[in-house]
Amino acid sequence: MTAPTINGTKYPQPVDELLPAxxxxxxxxxxxxxxxKLMQTYRIGAPKAGELLxxxxxxxxxxARTDRMRGHLLARGSSVERVELHPADVDHAADDEPTTDPWDYAEPIGPNPLPTPLVPESAPPAVPNPAPGPEITPADPPAEVSTVSHPGTPTPPAPVKPSRPAVVWxxxxLALPAFVAIWSGWVGLGGLTGFGIVHPLPGIADGFSINTAITLPIGVETYGAYALYVWLSGRVPAPALRFAKWSALGSLLVGALGQVAYHLLVAAxxxxxxxxxxxxxxxxxVAVLGMGAALAHLVRSHN
Structure with a gap:
């Protein structure tokens, strides 16, 4: 009769049940x-005995690795309690552990250092007394850094507050009395040079008449004022600016000569x-018409 194995049975046991024995x-x-020895003791075959071994x-x-690690920790002076690690407790961690011992290449550890005395947090660190030497005067505070990085860089001007435009009234x-004098002078000179009452619409409106002498102050002085405005505005192309300048000066000069001629003739x-x-x-x-047309063309040009 076959002798029973472990657990009171004569049948072969699994490796997990044979492991404690x-x-x-x-x-x-x-x-x-x-x-x-395992085959003879537990009546198992060679494959199962090899797996158990x-x-x-x-x-x-x-x-053995656990014991070596504990020994290294004890050599470092750490208070490590004795913990009994049974091999069955680390079965699941076998695959995560490295194949080589990480402590095999550790540097040798000397004796435990002396304990460092505790220093209260409020106490200042100990500083050795410096050797006597010349008194050090604190340096002057740094001068204020200028915002200009380069000497040749001009300082930006201070912002100018927008001023209110000058009144025009x-x-x-002031121009109203001058307008009356100029108007009367041109109309009087026109009467001395053949300008007078005409009927511009004969056969259409025979009763409609107009004094052509008023065309002189309206034409000459109005063109002179407008050309002066174009010149001083500076918002037109260069050719228009030059033409407006010289034509405005010419119109003002012609207007002055007309007033002088009228008063001299009347006085004589x-x-x-x-x-x-x-x-x-x-x-x-005719001259006013040509200059007006030319100035209008130059003002609208893009050259």
Missing amino acids: ARKLAAELGELPSRN ARLRDEAERQ PVVL GVTSAPWWITTAVACLP
Whole structure:
């Protein structure tokens, strides 16, 4: 009759159930049992005995690594309690552990250093007394850094507050008497040079008449004022700016000469102006028309 194995049964047991008995056998022998010893003791085949022996060998290696790590920690002066690690407790961590011992390459550790005395947090650190030497005067605070990074860089001007535009009504008040004098002078000179009452619409409106003498102040003085405005505005192309400048000065000069001629003729009691004055005054409307058209063309050009 076949002798029973462990647990009171004669049937072969699984490796997991044989493992506790194999640990006990290894402890009694003081070393790992051989494969033949396991086969004879537990009536198992060679494959199962080899697997059981491999399990025992892995547990022994893990226990040896644990003991070495504990020894290193104790050599470092750490207070490590004695913990009994059974090989079965680290079965699941076998795959995560490195194949080599991480402590095999550790540097040798000397004796434990002396304990460092505790220093209260409020106490200042100890500073050795410096050797006597020349007194050090604190340096002057750094000068304020200028915002200009380069000497040649100009300082940006301070922002100028927008000022209110000058009023215009005093100019209108001053120009009103001058307008009356200029108007009367041109109309009087026109009467001395042949300008007078005409009927511009004969056969259409025979009763409609107009004094052509008013065309002189309207044409000459109005063009002079507008050309002066274009010149001083500076918002037109260069050719228009030059033309406006010289034509404005010319119109003002012609206007002044017309006023002088009228007052001289009236003061001399002349009722009809000489031919050369009449010729010059008669050409003024045509000249004003040409200069006005030219200035309008230059102002609208993009050159």
